[in-house]
Amino acid sequence: MNSYNCIAExxxxxxxxxxxxxxxxxxxxxxxxxxxxxxVEIQRNATIGKxxxxxxxxxxxxxxxxxxxxxxxxxxxxxxxxxxxxxxxxGSLQTEADWKVEPTVIRKGASVGSGATILCNLSVGxxxxxxxxxxxxxxxxxxxxxxxxxxxxxxxxEENVEATNVRS
Numbered sequence: 001m002n003s004y005n006c007i008a009e010x011x012x013x014x015x016x017x018x019x020x021x022x023x024x025x026x027x028x029x030x031x032x033x034x035x036x037x038x039x040v041e042i043q044r045n046a047t048i049g050k051x052x053x054x055x056x057x058x059x060x061x062x063x064x065x066x067x068x069x070x071x072x073x074x075x076x077x078x079x080x081x082x083x084x085x086x087x088x089x090x091g092s093l094q095t096e097a098d099w100k101v102e103p104t105v106i107r108k109g110a111s112v113g114s115g116a117t118i119l120c121n122l123s124v125g126x127x128x129x130x131x132x133x134x135x136x137x138x139x140x141x142x143x144x145x146x147x148x149x150x151x152x153x154x155x156x157x158e159e160n161v162e163a164t165n166v167r168s
Contacts, residue, residue: 014050028060031068045101055114063101063120070106073114073132078104080120107142127157 004021007013011025014032023036027044030036034048037056042048046060049068054060056074063080066072080101088098102120106112110124113132124130124140131147131154140146143157 010044020056037074049108063103064106065103066106067108067110067126069109071111072106073112073116075115076112077117078120079118080104082120110140129157 005019006024006026007019008026010027012029014030014034016033017030018035020036020038020040022038024041028042028046028048030042030048031050031052033050034052034054036042036054037058039057040054040060042060043062045062046064048054048060048066049070051068052066052070052072054072055076058072058074058076059078060066061078061080064078080103081099082102085094088094104118104120105123107124107126107128109127110129112118112124112130113134115133116130116136118124118130118136122136122139124136125142125144127143128140129145130136130140130151131145134147134151135149136146137150140151141153144153145155145157146153
């Protein structure tokens with residue numbers, strides 16, 4: 001580790017985790033052999049599985065669960081509040097008591113392309129692929145390839161074959 005990283009004592013790092021410079025980790029858990037790129041923030045109560053790759057400039061907020069063998073591209077943004085507000089009724093700044101974290105799950109083997117935005121209260125299915133720049137607003141089925149704003153299913157990956165072999 002180096003002086004350019006902010007890693008809180010509350011972070012649980014697995015074995016052989018690789019950390020780039022300029023990262024901010026607090027209260028999260030990161031599984032064995034995962035690689036975290038530069039300029040990544042992972043908030044408390046977020047979980048990253050084993051053998052994942054989290055590319056640079058990505059924001060993973062509280063309530064996000066990323067299972068094993070997941071690829072997250074550059075500049076991916078997650079959300080955890082469907083109706084965010086700066087202030088509570090009456091005008092004071094919101095506190096943690098004023099809202100509830102809404103979860104997001106990225107299932108085993110999924111890939112999320114660079115620049116994607118993943119809204120909360122959904123899951124991206126096992127081995128699914130989210131195209132670069134997509135905005136995911138609802139659940140993505142297992143083995144689906146989705147893209148667009150909002151992301152729509154383009155096709156499915158055939159089971160038991162490499163991701164490059166797809167059917168229309």
